[in-house]
Amino acid sequence: xxxxxxxxxxxxxxADAFDPQGALADVRKSAFAQFAExxxxxxxxxxxxxxxxxxxxxxxxxxxxxxxxxxxxxxxLIAASPxxxxxxxxxxxxxxxxxxxxxxxxxxxxxEFASLGSDDLPAWVSDKLVAGSTDPIAALNLAYMSDGAxxxxxxxxxxDAPIELLFVTTAEQAATYTTRxxxxxxxxxxxTLIETHVGGTGEYLHNAVTQLHVGDNARLDRVKVxxxxxxxxxxxxxxxxxxxxxxxxxxTLTIGGRATRQQGFITFDGEHSESYVSGAFLLTGKQHNDTxxxxxxxxxxxxxxxxxxxxxxxxxxxxxxxxxxxxxxxxKTDGNQSSHALLLSVDAEFDAKPELEIYADDxxxxxxxxxxxxxxxxxxxxxxxxxxxxEAKSMLIGAFAAEAFDDVESGAIREVLGxxxxxxxxxxxxx
Amino acid sequence: MLEIKNLHVSLEEEDKQIIKGLDLTINAGEVNAIMGPNGxxxxxxxxxxxxxxxxxxxxxxxxxxxxxxxEMEIDERAAAGVFLAFQYPIEIPGVATMQFLKVALNAxxxxxxxxxxxTPDFMRLVRGKAEQLNVTTDMLKRPVNVGFSGGEKKRAxxxxxxxxxxxxxxxxxxxxxxxxxxxxxxxEGVNALRSPERAMLVITHYQRLLDYIVPDRVHVMSDGRIxxxxxxxxxLELEKDGYAAFAA
Ligand SMILES: Nc1ncnc2c1ncn2[C@@H]1O[C@H](COP(=O)(O)OP(=O)(O)O)[C@@H](O)[C@H]1O
Ligand SMILES: [Mg+2]
Numbered sequence: 001x002x003x004x005x006x007x008x009x010x011x012x013x014x015a016d017a018f019d020p021q022g023a024l025a026d027v028r029k030s031a032f033a034q035f036a037e038x039x040x041x042x043x044x045x046x047x048x049x050x051x052x053x054x055x056x057x058x059x060x061x062x063x064x065x066x067x068x069x070x071x072x073x074x075x076x077l078i079a080a081s082p083x084x085x086x087x088x089x090x091x092x093x094x095x096x097x098x099x100x101x102x103x104x105x106x107x108x109x110x111x112e113f114a115s116l117g118s119d120d121l122p123a124w125v126s127d128k129l130v131a132g133s134t135d136p137i138a139a140l141n142l143a144y145m146s147d148g149a150x151x152x153x154x155x156x157x158x159x160d161a162p163i164e165l166l167f168v169t170t171a172e173q174a175a176t177y178t179t180r181x182x183x184x185x186x187x188x189x190x191x192t193l194i195e196t197h198v199g200g201t202g203e204y205l206h207n208a209v210t211q212l213h214v215g216d217n218a219r220l221d222r223v224k225v226x227x228x229x230x231x232x233x234x235x236x237x238x239x240x241x242x243x244x245x246x247x248x249x250x251x252t253l254t255i256g257g258r259a260t261r262q263q264g265f266i267t268f269d270g271e272h273s274e275s276y277v278s279g280a281f282l283l284t285g286k287q288h289n290d291t292x293x294x295x296x297x298x299x300x301x302x303x304x305x306x307x308x309x310x311x312x313x314x315x316x317x318x319x320x321x322x323x324x325x326x327x328x329x330x331x332k333t334d335g336n337q338s339s340h341a342l343l344l345s346v347d348a349e350f351d352a353k354p355e356l357e358i359y360a361d362d363x364x365x366x367x368x369x370x371x372x373x374x375x376x377x378x379x380x381x382x383x384x385x386x387x388x389x390x391e392a393k394s395m396l397i398g399a400f401a402a403e404a405f406d407d408v409e410s411g412a413i414r415e416v417l418g419x420x421x422x423x424x425x426x427x428x429x430x431x
Numbered sequence: 432m433l434e435i436k437n438l439h440v441s442l443e444e445e446d447k448q449i450i451k452g453l454d455l456t457i458n459a460g461e462v463n464a465i466m467g468p469n470g471x472x473x474x475x476x477x478x479x480x481x482x483x484x485x486x487x488x489x490x491x492x493x494x495x496x497x498x499x500x501x502e503m504e505i506d507e508r509a510a511a512g513v514f515l516a517f518q519y520p521i522e523i524p525g526v527a528t529m530q531f532l533k534v535a536l537n538a539x540x541x542x543x544x545x546x547x548x549x550t551p552d553f554m555r556l557v558r559g560k561a562e563q564l565n566v567t568t569d570m571l572k573r574p575v576n577v578g579f580s581g582g583e584k585k586r587a588x589x590x591x592x593x594x595x596x597x598x599x600x601x602x603x604x605x606x607x608x609x610x611x612x613x614x615x616x617x618x619e620g621v622n623a624l625r626s627p628e629r630a631m632l633v634i635t636h637y638q639r640l641l642d643y644i645v646p647d648r649v650h651v652m653s654d655g656r657i658x659x660x661x662x663x664x665x666x667l668e669l670e671k672d673g674y675a676a677f678a679a
Contacts, residue, residue: 386509399525
C-alpha cells in the first residue's frame with residue numbers, strides 16, 4: 001500500500017487506524033489504497049483549490065463509531081430535526097451507528113431496509129459497494145464507513161410518504177464519523193427521501209456518502225438538510241445513476257457546519273431521464289461551503305438542471321463548481337446550470353466555476369452565474385410601503401433562497417424548508 | 432398637510448441639480464395635479480417625498496402634518512401616511528402580492544401603535560378592494576409585479592393604496608400605459624379614496640387623466656420649478672397650447 005503521501009496528522013491517523021475486517025475487507029482495502037494515492041485533497045488539485053483539506057483538517061480526527069453521549073443529549077439532537085411531523089418513517093444513526101430503538105421502520109412491504117453496519121448484507125447492497133470512485137473522500141468513506149441505510153423500493157411501488165434518514169453526531173469526540181446510504185429504486189418505483197444531518201457543538205468530521213440507483217421509469221425526490229454543529233466539517237458525496245426514463249429531484253439546504261464540501265456525481269445511464277439538482281446555502285460567520293457537481297450525460301435525450309442560491313453574510317465563503325460532460329453519443333442533451341449568490345457583507349465571498357465539456361453537436365447547454373447584494377430598488381419599494389429596513393431585508397433574502405426549493409414536490413417539506421430559512425433570518429436579525 | 436418651500440434637489444452621484452427652488456402647498460381634501468414635460472423633475476419630486484436614496488436635498492424644506500418629512504426614514508413616512516404610486520412599479524420575485532400587502536399593512540399598523548390585522552379580516556379587506564379594481568385572485572397570489580402587464584401594475588399600485596389608506600397619495604404617471612377602460616377603472620379607484628382628510632398629488636404628462644380625476648389645482652412644472660398654478664382649466668389650456676410657452 002502506498003502511504004508515502006500520508007503526511008499530515010489527520011492522514012496518519014487514517015492510515016494507523018486502518019484494519020478492515022469482515023466480508024467487505026477487500027473492498028475496503030482497495031478503497032483505502034485509492035485514497036492513499038492522493039491522501040487528503042489539497043489546493044494544488046484543481047477541483048479542490050478553494051477547499052484545502054490538508055489545511056482544514058489540521059489535527060487528527062481518528063475514525064470512530066458508536067456513541068458515549070447521554071440519552072438526553074441524543075434525544076435533544078433528534079428533536080432538532082425539523083421533519084419530526086413530516087417523516088412517516090425514520091432511520092436514526094447516532095455517531096455513525098444505527099440506533100434501532102430510536103428508529104421507526106416504514107410500515108409497508110414495498111421497501112426493504114438493511115443497516116450497512118450489519119455483518120450479513122444482502123447481495124443487492126453488497127453489489128453496490130464497489131471501490132472505483134475516483135474521488136479520494138468517497139474512497140476514504142468506503143474504506144471506513146461504519147453504518148448507514150440501505151433501502152430498496154420494490155418495482156412499481158409508490159412510497160410518497162417521506163422516509164427520513166437522520167444522522168446525529170453528538171460531537172462527544174473529536175473524531176471522523178463515516179456513513180453511507182445505498183438507495184435502490186426498482187423499475188417504476190417512486191419514493192420521497194429526506195436526509196437530515198444534525199450535530200452538537202464541538203469539533204468532528206462527518207464523511208457522508210449517498211448512492212442513488214434510480215431504475216427504469218423510477219422517480220426519487222430527495223431533500224437533504226445539513227445542520228451539522230458549527231465546528232463540524234461536513235464532507236459529502238452524492239453518487240447517482242439514472243436508468244432509462246428515470247427522474248431525480250434533489251434539493252439540499254446547508255445551514256450548519258464550519259466547513260462543507262459537498263459533491264454530486266450524476267450519471268445518466270439510460271435515455272430520456274431527468275435530473276434536477278438544486279440547493280441553497282445560508283451561511284454566516286466564517287462558514288465555508290464548496291459545492292461541486294459533475295453531471296455526466298453519457299447517453300442521448302436526457303435533461304439536467306442545476307440551480308443554487310447562496311446567501312452569505314459576514315465573512316462566509318461560498319463556491320459553486322458545476323461541470324457538465326456531454327459525451328459524443330449524447331445527442332439531444334438539454335442541460336442548464338445556474339448559481340446565484342447574495343452577498344450581505346463586504347467580507348463575504350463567492351466563486352462560481354462553470355465547466356462545459358461537450359463532445360456531441362446537437363445539444364442545448366447553458367450556464368449562468370450572478371453575484372451581488374440586495375437590490376436597492378426592491379428595498380426602497382418595500383420600505384416605501386412601510387416595511388422596516390430589517391424586515392425588508394429578511395423578505396428579500398428569504399425570497400431569494402426560496403426559489404431554489406420552489407420545485408420541491410411535497411408542500412409539507414417546502415413548508416419546513418421555508419421555516420428553516422425563516423429561523424436563520426430571525427437569528428441573523430437577533431445578531 | 433404638505434408644505435414644500437424653496438426645495439433644491441441634486442443627484443448624489445453626479446453634480447446635477449434637478450429641482451431648483453420649488454414651492455408647493457397641498458391642503459387636506461384637495462387634489463393637486465402637477466403637469467410638465469418629460470425631464471422637468473416630476474418623478475424626482477415624488478421620490479424625494481417618499482425618501483428614495485440617491486437624491487440630496489441641498490436647500491429648502493418639506494413639512495408634512497407639521498413634521499420635518501426629510502428627517503423621517505422611508506418606512507416612517509409610509510406609516511405616517513405618505514404613499515407613492517410608482518411610475519415604474521418594482522418587481523419583487525419570490526414575494527407573493529398578498530403576503531407583501533399583509534406585511535406592509537401590519538408593519539404600518541405596528542409603527543402607529545395599532546394592533547395587527549388578523550388574516551381573515553385582512554383577506555376580506557383585500558378581496559373587496561381587489562374586486563373593485565379588477566385585480567384577480569391569481570394576481571394576488573403571484574409575486575409582486577412579476578409578469579404583470581403595464582395596466583396590471585398600475586391597478587396593483589392603486590390596490591395597495593386602497594388597502595393602506597394613506598393620508599397623502601402621490602400618483603406618478605399612473606395613467607401611462609393604460610387604455611381608456613383601464614384608465615377609467617384606476618380613476619374610479621382613486622376617486623373612491625377622495626376624502627376631506629386625504630390629499631392627492633397627481634403627476635401626469637397628459638391632460639387625459641384629469642378628465643377622470645378632476646383636480647382642485649393644477650401646477651405646471653418646468654426645469655425643476657412650478658412655473659404656473661391655476662384651477663382645473665389650466666390643464667385644458669396646456670392640452671391646447673402645449674408646454675412650449677412654459678419652457679425655461
Ligand atoms: N437617478 C438619476 N440619475 C441620473 N439622472 C437622473 C436621475 N433621476 C433623474 N435624473 C434626471 O433628472 C431629470 C428629471 O427627471 P425626472 O424627475 O424623472 O423627470 P420627469 O419625471 O418630469 O420626466 C432628467 O433629466 C433625468 O434624466
Ligand atoms: Mg417621471
